[in-house]
Amino acid sequence: MASHYVCRSCLRTLRTKRTQLTDPTTLATWHSATVSHRTFASTAFRLQAQGATPSNDAANSHSTQSSQGDIASMQRRLRKKSATESIAARIMQAAPETAETYHAYGATEHFFNAINDIVGYDVPQVKTKEETPKLEGGEEMGIATGDGEWYRELGLVPTFNNWAQLVMLHMYVLTTRLRCLPAPVAKTWSQNLTDHFFLAAETRMDTLHGITMRGIRSKYLKDLFLQWRGALVSYDEGLVKGDAMLASAIWRNLFGGREDVDPVRLAMVTAWLRREVRRVSAEVDMIDLARFGNLKSEEPVVLMKSHFMDKPLPQ
Numbered sequence: 001m002a003s004h005y006v007c008r009s010c011l012r013t014l015r016t017k018r019t020q021l022t023d024p025t026t027l028a029t030w031h032s033a034t035v036s037h038r039t040f041a042s043t044a045f046r047l048q049a050q051g052a053t054p055s056n057d058a059a060n061s062h063s064t065q066s067s068q069g070d071i072a073s074m075q076r077r078l079r080k081k082s083a084t085e086s087i088a089a090r091i092m093q094a095a096p097e098t099a100e101t102y103h104a105y106g107a108t109e110h111f112f113n114a115i116n117d118i119v120g121y122d123v124p125q126v127k128t129k130e131e132t133p134k135l136e137g138g139e140e141m142g143i144a145t146g147d148g149e150w151y152r153e154l155g156l157v158p159t160f161n162n163w164a165q166l167v168m169l170h171m172y173v174l175t176t177r178l179r180c181l182p183a184p185v186a187k188t189w190s191q192n193l194t195d196h197f198f199l200a201a202e203t204r205m206d207t208l209h210g211i212t213m214r215g216i217r218s219k220y221l222k223d224l225f226l227q228w229r230g231a232l233v234s235y236d237e238g239l240v241k242g243d244a245m246l247a248s249a250i251w252r253n254l255f256g257g258r259e260d261v262d263p264v265r266l267a268m269v270t271a272w273l274r275r276e277v278r279r280v281s282a283e284v285d286m287i288d289l290a291r292f293g294n295l296k297s298e299e300p301v302v303l304m305k306s307h308f309m310d311k312p313l314p315q
Contacts, residue, residue: 115290121145
């Protein structure tokens, strides 16, 4: 049975290789060299086929030798690449579950980073060694990174708990699509996405909030896991039973059940969640799943007056 465990050394190697393969400089260099090799080879073969005699035999001989050397070098690279692809294919055949784990790890890492770019936060006082401001309940406050749209539009303070709930909301959207994959694949992808979230959560506890004791972090992570399971159940129930039930789940999870929540903002999140679930259900390319829509764009739809408002209530 193939193992789902991924060692740190292998992951570090994968990240390095992926960076090298996607580096524009590397791609441009390879493209330039390939075009140059084709040009030299075509010129040499064309002159040979036409029986043309260059005016400078020494220069032509040097050019031909250089071309042959370039061709031989390229052939060695192609043979090496073919051997690598052959090894990769054998690994896929011999241990498909292990290969799928690496694939899922990289893709879900991209998903989580995209989510964190949207709802991330920072605590700058950690670097300056100053006292971190706190809410009345004692929760430490930070500042939103990036655009900060979700905190601004919903009137949420960038704290660890609000960050976690916003991440869970976005993760739920992805989870609805991952469930459509074959059962073993869906389990692997969902587990990797969850692992990225809890690893980031524990890192923030340590680096941003000074919770250095592993035992305390473990206790908080257990509570966070229960919140995640509860969010999955409540959002599932809301999607099935209607917008009122879905808005109630969002109100409890995201807004903590506060009485001063703006109903327009609550309706915006409800509309956004339904729209995003519909979007990911139609996505074919998995890499596009993390292209989340804008929350502000839901405001005109929410404020639009329904024609049912002018109809009399049924007796």
